[in-house]
Every structure is written in C-alpha cells, then in structure tokens.
Amino acid sequence: MSNARVEEKQNEVLEEERRISQVGFKALVRTLLKHKLSRFGLIVIFLLILMAVLAPVIAPYHPNDQDLYQVLKGPSKEHWLGTDNVGRDLLSRILYGAQISMTAATFATLGSIALGIIMGLIAGFKGGIVDNIIMRMVDTFMVFPGLIFILIMAAALGPGIKNVIIAIILFGWTWAARVIRGQVLAVREHPYVEAAKAAGASEWRVMLKHVLPNSIAPMIVATALGMGGAVGMEAGAAFLGIGVQPPTPSWGRALRTGYSYLERVPLFSIAPGVLITLAVLSFTLLGDGLRDALDPRIRGEGKKIK
Amino acid sequence: MGMRQYIIKRLIYSCLILAAVSVLVFVMVRLLPGDPIRAAMQQNVDLTDESIVQEVRARYGLDKPIHIQYGIWLRDFFKGNWGISLSSGEEVTAMFWRRLPVTLLLFVGATFWAWILGIPLGVISALRRNSWLDASFTTVSVIGISIPSFWQAILMIYAFAVIIKILPPSGYVPFFESPWQNFQCILMPTFIMGTHSAGSFARYIRMSILEVLGQDYIRTARAKGLRDRAVLVKHVSKPALIPLVTIVGMSWAGLLSGSFIIEFMFAIPGLGRMGLDAVFARDFPVIQATLIVGAINVLLMNLIVDIAYGFLDPRIRVTK
Numbered sequence: 001m002s003n004a005r006v007e008e009k010q011n012e013v014l015e016e017e018r019r020i021s022q023v024g025f026k027a028l029v030r031t032l033l034k035h036k037l038s039r040f041g042l043i044v045i046f047l048l049i050l051m052a053v054l055a056p057v058i059a060p061y062h063p064n065d066q067d068l069y070q071v072l073k074g075p076s077k078e079h080w081l082g083t084d085n086v087g088r089d090l091l092s093r094i095l096y097g098a099q100i101s102m103t104a105a106t107f108a109t110l111g112s113i114a115l116g117i118i119m120g121l122i123a124g125f126k127g128g129i130v131d132n133i134i135m136r137m138v139d140t141f142m143v144f145p146g147l148i149f150i151l152i153m154a155a156a157l158g159p160g161i162k163n164v165i166i167a168i169i170l171f172g173w174t175w176a177a178r179v180i181r182g183q184v185l186a187v188r189e190h191p192y193v194e195a196a197k198a199a200g201a202s203e204w205r206v207m208l209k210h211v212l213p214n215s216i217a218p219m220i221v222a223t224a225l226g227m228g229g230a231v232g233m234e235a236g237a238a239f240l241g242i243g244v245q246p247p248t249p250s251w252g253r254a255l256r257t258g259y260s261y262l263e264r265v266p267l268f269s270i271a272p273g274v275l276i277t278l279a280v281l282s283f284t285l286l287g288d289g290l291r292d293a294l295d296p297r298i299r300g301e302g303k304k305i306k
Numbered sequence: 307m308g309m310r311q312y313i314i315k316r317l318i319y320s321c322l323i324l325a326a327v328s329v330l331v332f333v334m335v336r337l338l339p340g341d342p343i344r345a346a347m348q349q350n351v352d353l354t355d356e357s358i359v360q361e362v363r364a365r366y367g368l369d370k371p372i373h374i375q376y377g378i379w380l381r382d383f384f385k386g387n388w389g390i391s392l393s394s395g396e397e398v399t400a401m402f403w404r405r406l407p408v409t410l411l412l413f414v415g416a417t418f419w420a421w422i423l424g425i426p427l428g429v430i431s432a433l434r435r436n437s438w439l440d441a442s443f444t445t446v447s448v449i450g451i452s453i454p455s456f457w458q459a460i461l462m463i464y465a466f467a468v469i470i471k472i473l474p475p476s477g478y479v480p481f482f483e484s485p486w487q488n489f490q491c492i493l494m495p496t497f498i499m500g501t502h503s504a505g506s507f508a509r510y511i512r513m514s515i516l517e518v519l520g521q522d523y524i525r526t527a528r529a530k531g532l533r534d535r536a537v538l539v540k541h542v543s544k545p546a547l548i549p550l551v552t553i554v555g556m557s558w559a560g561l562l563s564g565s566f567i568i569e570f571m572f573a574i575p576g577l578g579r580m581g582l583d584a585v586f587a588r589d590f591p592v593i594q595a596t597l598i599v600g601a602i603n604v605l606l607m608n609l610i611v612d613i614a615y616g617f618l619d620p621r622i623r624v625t626k
Contacts, residue, residue, distance in 0.1 A: 139323050
C-alpha cells in the first residue's frame with residue numbers, strides 16, 4: 001500500500017469515528033435527559049455551576065463581611081439562611097463555597113486525567129522497563145489508603161487549596177493511566193496501524209490519532225465520577241482542617257464549624273452538608289448515566305426475569 | 307500453570323509492591339515539614355542548645371544519609387521494632403496491637419452491614435430491572451455511595467443521640483468491659499462504613515447479573531424451556547457472583563480509609579484515629595506504621611481475591 005492510500009484509509013476511519021461521536025453526542029444528551037436519575041444529576045450540576053459563576057452577582061453580602069451583632073441567627077429577611085458564628089451571611093458563604101468546591105474539583109479531576117493520560121501513553125508506547133516501572137507505580141498507589149495519602153501530601157505541601165488539588169492529582173492519576181495504556185496496547189495490534197507504520201508514518205502520530213478517540217468514552221465517564229470523588233475529598237480534607245484556609249468560604253469548613261452549633265442553628269451545618277452530598281451525588285449519577293449510555297455491554301436487552 | 311505456581315507468583319508480586327510502598331512511605335513522611343525531634347522535645351529541653359538537638363537526632367538516627375536511614379528503618383520494621391511515638395512516647399507496636407482489635411471489629415461490623423444491605427438490593431433490582439423497585443433501590447445505593455461519611459455521621463448522631471437518645475453520640479467501650487455498651491458504640495460507625503460498601507455491592511451485583519442475563523447461553527437456557535428460577539440458580543448465580551469476590555476485597559480495602567474519618571467522628575480509639583492524629587502531630591513513626599499496615603491490609607486482601615479467583619475461574623491462571 002502506498003503512503004497516500006494509508007493516509008486515505010486512516011482518514012476514512014477517523015471520519016467514521018468523528019461521525020459516530022457527533023451523532024453520539026446528541027444521542028448521549030438525549031439519553032441522559034431521558035433517564036430520570038441522570039437528568040436530576042445534570043440539572044443539579046448545572047445549578048451548582050450557575051451558583052459558582054453567579055456568586056459575585058447574586059450573593060447578598062461579601063462572604064467575609066462580619067456583623068458581630070448578628071451572630072448565629074436563624075433565617076431572616078436580611079439573612080435568608082441565617083448567619084454563622086462570626087456573623088457572616090450564610091447564603092453568601094455557601095454561594096462562594098460553591099465556587100471553591102467546583103473549581104477545586106475541576107482542576108483536581110482534569111489534572112488527574114491529564115497526568116494519567118500522559119503516564120498511560122508513555123507506558124504503552126515505551127513498553128519494556130518504562131512500562132513496568134509506571135505500572136508498578138500504579139499498583140503501589142492503588143494499595144495506599146486514599147484519604148490519608150491526600151492528608152499527608154497536603155500536609156507536606158503546606159496549607160492552601162492548591163496543595164489539596166495537587167494531592168488529589170497525585171493520588172488520582174492511576175486509573176486513567178491504566179485505561180490509556182490498555183488502549184495503546186489494543187490499538188497497536190490494529191492492521192491499519194501496522195500498515196501506517198510500514199508506510200513510514202510516525203508511530204506517535206498514528207497512535208495519538210487512534211488511541212485518544214478510542215479512549216474518549218471511558219475518560220468522559222471518569223471525569224464525571226472523578227468530579228464527584230474530588231468534591232467529596234476536598235470537602236473531607238477541609239472538614240478535617242486541611243486545605244482551604246479561613247476566611248475563604250468552604251463547604252467542608254462550614255460543616256465542621258456548623259457541627260458545633262448543630263442544635264442552635266441547624267442550617268449552619270445542614271446547608272453545606274446537603275450541598276456537598278448533592279454535588280457528589282449528581283456527579284455520580286451523571287457518571288452512571290454516561291457509562292450506561294456509552295458502555296455497549298450493559299446497553300443490551302438483558303430481559304426481565306420474573 | 308499450576309495453582310501453586312500461580313500463588314507463588316502473586317506472593318512475590320505482592321512483596322515487590324510492598325517494597326515499593328515502603329519506599330514511597332519513607333519518602334512521603336520525610337517530605338512532611340517540621341523537625342520531629344524539635345516538636346517532640348519542645349516541652350522539656352532547651353532547644354537553643356544545638357548540641358543537645360544534634361545528640362537526640364543522632365540517637366534517632368536522623369543524622370545519617372537518607373538511604374541508610376531507610377535501611378535501618380526497614381530492618382527494624384521487620385524485627386518488629388516500629389519505633390517510639392513522638393507524641394506519646396509509647397512503642398508504636400504496642401499502640402498498634404492495642405488498637406487493631408477495635409478497627410477490626412469495625413471492619414467486621416461494616417462488612418456485615420454491607421452484605422446484609424447490599425446483596426438483596428443488588429439482586430432484587432437486577433431481577434426487577436426498570437421497575438419502580440429497581441429505580442428506588444438504585445437511587446438508595448447511589449446515595450449510599452455519594453453521601454460523605456462525616457455528613458452521614460453528623461445526621462445520625464443528631465437523630466439517634468440528640469433527638470431520640472438511644473445511642474451514645476461518640477466514645478468506645480471495649481467488648482470485654484460491657485458487650486452491650488460496646489454494641490451500642492459501634493452500631494452507628496459500622497452502619498455508616500457499611501452503607502458505603504453496600505452501595506457499591508448493590509450496584510456491582512446488579513450490573514454483573516444484568517451482564518450475565520444478556521449472554522447468549524441464558525437465552526438458550528430459557529429457549530429450551532428452563533424455568534426462570536432454574537435459570538437463575540444454575541446459570542446466572544455463579545458467573546454473576548464470581549466478580550463479586552473482587553468487590554468484596556476492594557471494599558474491605560476501602561474500609562481503612564473510611565475508618566480514619568469515622569473513628570475521628572465517633573472518638574473511637576482505633577488505627578484510623580491513630581493515623582489521623584499522627585498526621586496532625588507529625589508523629590513520623592506512627593504515620594509510617596499506619597501507612598504500611600494499610601498497604602499490607604490491601605495487598606493481603608488482593609492476594610486472597612487473586613487466589614480465590616484462581617480457584618473459581620481457571621482462565622485467570624492461564625492468561626496471567
């Protein structure tokens with residue numbers, strides 16, 4: 001086969017893949033919206049993002065403004081959700097907290113997946129000893145107790161949300177690395193890849209063109225599920241006093257402080273607690289919906305048995 | 307490959323991973339800021355006297371190059387000398403053995419809840435696929451997975467210790483002191499740890515049953531007139547439950563992570579609480595021991611899962 005023919009064949013395959021993915025996207029959204037649980041997830045996530053983006057516009061107060069005459073008050077006309085232990089408006093803190101939570105989760109998740117993709121590509125391409133080292137690293141990270149790893153790394157790196165994000169990335173990359181490496185190994189065996197290589201095409205280029213498109217589905221699912229996990233981990237770390245430093249508004253921290261005033265002002269802990277749960281839940285539901293829609297294995301009939 | 311070779315191979319592999327873990331633990335702990343010796347001596351030693359600090363550092367071996375320190379630490383660790391806690395001055399091994407039963411009790415309790423709740427939920431929702439029952443069970447299990455344990459703990463403490471005062475809000479009474487009080491103390495913590503696993507059990511079982519139901523041989527079995535119950539017992543249960551071994555192992559491994567927050571919330575003197583306190587106190591020897599023990603726990607579980615798999619599914623032995 002001549003070089004041009006190989007190129008042509010490749011383009012055909014790519015075009016086919018692109019067409020599938022475009023039709024797939026519309027169908028995907030339709031499937032997600034049709035299913036009750038994933039629709040719920042999508043809507044809540046949309047609202048949370050809206051909260052985060054619009055926080056500066058819709059928050060009635062600056063999140064750090066203290067009014068020491070209005071400490072630990074219940075809901076009122078001025079403070080819809082009441083005030084916290086130093087007289088800050090709870091609603092405003094919750095809105096700004098969404099900002100912190102969503103940004104941290106997004107960076108942590110995208111970072112984990114990016115690092116995973118890079119490590120997976122390197123492992124798959126290089127093979128041999130490099131592959132072995134990276135995969136044993138994956139195994140090593142996988143036997144670590146997750147939360148304590150993140151706590152130690154965050155403690156080692158110092159206070160601040162940035163370091164919690166780095167800690168989550170350092171812990172979370174392994175899964176994506178495994179998937180991508182698997183894809184590289186699988187794609188490698190395809191005849192068109194061999195043909196392209198024989199025709200002198202750069203291995204990296206051919207592989208990138210085929211490995212990444214093939215890995216999009218699992219990566220999308222991983223992003224959704226990872227977001228849920230990251231929101232939970234960030235909140236957990238903040239709850240334990242690691243990560244976000246005061247006075248930055250944070251759901252996890254608010255929950256911890258609110259816990260001390262549970263009986264006096266229940267909303268102080270209920271509001272952040274419910275939001276953290278809703279966020280984690282919605283991303284998990286979205287991830288599930290995506291997986292059901294993208295995974296052909298369980299899309300099949302599987303008839304009801306009575 | 308015979309079963310024995312397979313087991314030996316997995317065993318060697320586990321030891322290699324453990325070695326890698328030990329290096330990682332050692333490096334991680336040394337990345338922690340703060341000088342542990344200074345922290346430990348703060349109360350009673352004149353820190354301005356640099357020679358005393360040096361002397362104590364030498365006594366703890368902290369003046370040697372890092373790879374030598376690693377070697378010494380590893381040797382001592384295998385000898386059962388895990389060092390002395392910098393914050394309490396107690397031997398880490400003694401602390402470990404005292405706290406291990408507490409955490410194991412929590413693990414067993416959590417596993418109990420996970421099975422009792424997770425298996426029926428998963429089986430029923432798979433068999434009644436797309437019914438309202440399936441929908442509500444699926445929702446319940448997703449909530450079980452998603453709800454952060456500290457929030458669930460707060461809710462339960464509020465409900466069962468503050469509003470209806472039937473359970474203690476926190477604390478721990480050893481079993482041999484009072485079995486009844488011990489039971490009351492661990493009821494909420496184990497339930498919370500268990501619900502998380504139960505959620506993943508249920509989802510996993512549901513998916514795995516549905517996958518099997520979609521197979522051609524199930525259609526054949528039904529086509530030849532086998533009744534549904536017989537299909538389930540004969541052809542669905544085994545292939546659907548084999549992958550369950552994995553999830554049982556994984557959830558056991560995940561329990562340790564859960565125990566850090568749960569033991570913190572309920573003031574239970576187990577390994578999780580020990581590890582968490584150590585992180586905050588920069589108690590190096592205790593952090594190291596906790597991490598290694600955690601890794602051994604996971605590796606051991608993985609090994610058991612692998613071996614169980616090898617027995618249940620002969621294909622594994624051949625391909626790996």
